[in-house]
Amino acid sequence: MERLRGLWACLIGFAVLAVLVLYLNPITDQRQCPNWGGNGNASAFRDDRWDLYLPLLCTVWLAAVIVEQALPSARRSETRGARALAAVLITVGVGCCGVGPLLVVCR
Incomplete structure (x- = not known):
């Protein structure tokens, strides 16, 4: 538990987002879009x-990840800077590179 200090929001948020995307089952191939070959x-x-x-x-x-990094319990660790940077970069990376393409596949 000590090793995960400051990463709970990152890990739980990733799990929730992954389960949600799997449940929503979005289109990942442009040819499957309803507007394939058309406009709009x-x-x-x-x-x-x-x-x-x-x-x-x-x-x-x-x-939530940024707020968690500001909590006193997350700042007690010796590696708080690296852990905070990793948590924020993972969150931004998953949001931009994982979810972003799903939002523009049919545009």
């Missing part, structure tokens, strides 16, 4: 609202 925007999700909810969820996750 379409959503990679069955419900168009997830085009808004998923980036908002990633933003809330990033805010």
Whole structure:
């Protein structure tokens, strides 16, 4: 438990986001989009609202990770700077490189 100090929001947020994306089962191939061969925007999700909810969820996750790094319990570690940087970079990386392509695949 001591090794995970300052990484709980990162790990739990990643697990929640991964399960949610697996549940939503978005389109990952552009040829499967409803607007393939046509014009206009379409959503990679069955419900168009997830085009808004998923980036908002990633933003809330990033805010939770940053707030956790500011808590006194996370600052007691000797490696707090590296751990905080890793947590924020992982969160931004998953949000931009993992979720971002899902949001633009059918655009």
